[in-house]
Amino acid sequence: MKSLSFALLAATLLAGCNSSTTSNSGEASAVSAAALLTPGPWRGELATQGQKIPFLFEVKTEASQPVVYLINKGLNGEERLRCEEISAAGDSVTIRMHVFDAALVVRADGKDKLQGTWVKYDSKMPYRVPLVATAGSETDTVKSIYKRMPLVGFTGNWRTTFRDDTGSSYEAVGVFAEKQRANPPVHPDQNLTGTFLTTTGDYRYLSGYSGEKSLSLSTFDGSHAFLFTGKKQPDGTIKGNFYSGKSGHETWTATLDPKAKLPDADTLTYLRKGESRLNFKFPSIVAGASISPTDPKYKGKVVVLQILGSWCPNCMDETNYLAPWYEQNKARGVEIIGLGYERSPDYQQAASRLLNMKKRFNIGYDLAVAGVSNKDSVAKSLPQLAKFLGFPTTIFLDKKGVVRSIRTGFSGPGTGQYYEEEKAHFNRTIDKLLKE
Template sequence: MSFPISFRPLAAGLGLALALGSCQSNSKPEAADGGGDLMEVGSANALSAGTWRGVLSAQGQEIPFLFDVAQDGGKPTVTLRNGEERLKLDEISTAGDSTTIRLGVFDAALVVRADGEGQLRGAWVKYDGKEPYRMPFRATKGEEPLFPVMADRKIVSFDGTWKVTFKGDDGETYPAVGVFKQEGQNITGTFLTTTGDYRYLAGQVDGNVMKLSTFDGSHGFLFTGKNPNETDTKATAISGDFYSGKKGHETWTAVPDPNAKLPDANSLTGMKPGQKKLDFKFPSIYEGGAISPSDPKYKGKVVVIQILGSWCPNCMDETNFLAPWYEKNKSRGVEIIGLGYERTPDQTLAAKKLLKMKERMNVGYDLAVAGIADKDAAAKSLPQLQSVLAFPTTIFLDKKGEVRKIHTGFSGPGTGKYYQEEIADFNKTVDMLLKE
């Protein structure tokens, strides 16, 4: 999914480096306890323990999210909340009256100041472009609904599975599947696309209007949708808007369809005619090293190639699965190579970003610096492939080093049963190759 780089499934971009669907790129913990213990921020008590409602402002819209502030070993922590997801942030520094909250593995931060009691003001800043990307941010202490709703109002149900079509401002369309779970006025869910998913979304329903949002440090999304008839008990159709960060905008429509599905992710790309093996040699994230599938370490083993970027939330979802999976399965004769495509041409800086990801996520498999975060450039760096449509893309090599399957995108844990199907398909493929 994604943002000055655009990320849009099989189409030109959203004009902004956010990760959308999966993370396509083309250069074109528990909730904190309540309470009022203050954390010193320079000369200001900016962060106090409890739940806060943050708001990003862009395109005349508000993208809200909740976060918890707590103390961990005497140090402040911030935990982002997106539906069931909890993202703990522990790199927090101060300078004067300014507090910088680093956003996990992403090269981004919330930079804030106290703006009166129980108020913060500042910006979401991304540092991975040519110039810092800034979006206004404010927050209010005290748990609130993500979106204001009218009490005692008849609520339309959007619960269920939907066949969705997104349409960009350029007129191009792409398919998706919407899956929503609604309890009263509260709603959670996500959208699956041919290249991944929009991760954990949460929000509220007000009459016949639904609103969902998410913020994970790398992207901020807002989805609005409306059923045509406010008197319906169950929604019969949805039309709405999708806002991604500062500039990205698309419209979307949906109809209920419990059997809605996408094209097979294993059939979207392949090898060029006559090609059976990948031939590459990229520098390791460790100075002086290099990684190639022809290295002795991989001979006679099943090898999984992960095309990723440390800036890509869907890639992080896949890495959260692959890292512990590798530790449990490497003794079976399987290896993983992560090929990192970063938002900088500086190889040393790219290696540092990937090393930070490796350390924070306990990645035990090999990582290489493969190029810049651009799907066309990625395809050129792996000339045996027909194309690279999305980050992540996963390539399976058999014991002879031949490519047996290419899987586009990744359906993460926010997709529920689709995530379980993704994992089952991964394990089935590896098991089959190991038995050969």
């Protein structure tokens, strides 16, 4: 009966999206595709670079509407990213990826099975990766990994180096937590969670499997698809590969180190010598308005500048924290300004993406269109900065408008204890500035 409700809804959506008259055969094909979006758990696989990146999602019916939740498990529980923009046309169903400018476009492939593509629209050419999904069953990748027994301990902090195909490298900290399973497993469940922290943010919720001397961790949030594979060496180190989306590839090596840590995030981005303030005036996402830190609204208040992009998952994590925090604390004399750097240089498109983000996270603070999503754009629009590393970056202004602290990156909820430390640091900084 639930499958039938999806069929009827899809037909309605199709009628609403198509101004022309649809033939009976066209309606039937649309209904057939939507009917296979069976409510309940699903497992998908993205096929890229000769690898399979598994992901989980759940189909639900809410207020007679179909809703898809992307599910990512991590060190600190799981996240469920709600995707309610679902439409049908012909024999295909399009599931928009919540705040991101991306979608899953799928069609029927037998009973309770879908095939299609993950499409990213925020690039010069649509970015497409093939996918398959099966209702309530394990993927081939999961089955093959489960044959790897017994477990080898990966729990702990790992000092990590990533290196791309050109030889360029960067440091990270891998944080893994492994749980013991029955051998053979009684129930097919992921037994390894973790993430990698870098100077510009973390790789968010990662989960997967370990066995023998190997591990596999992955995530899919609608904007990014990551797969980390690794194998423990005789000397105890891990050597592995990192696959990102359609073509990104890096290798990584890691050494167990309980004291592994990154450079102080408050020292990586800084002002040019002799500078103490940021002078800008950017167009607001509200047409015809502009935003500047010298506006009367911000006078005498502590102001937080959030350099972000709607395309950036770490920015999503920070926004998910800042939006409710602002509502609870704005009466204390604190304001936040979101400076959006979007994929498109067109104001209307950029403002539209930021407005969508504002609605999604119920953002009550001001958002501006500051530029396009690259470091050079930030450097040009904020010339007082001597160095800019990445998104997000958070800048704290005191009550006189003086820059007092600049923090690079954001450790989100997928990092466990590091997320708690991130929030504590933010509140300490605000409390100190408010007391002055």
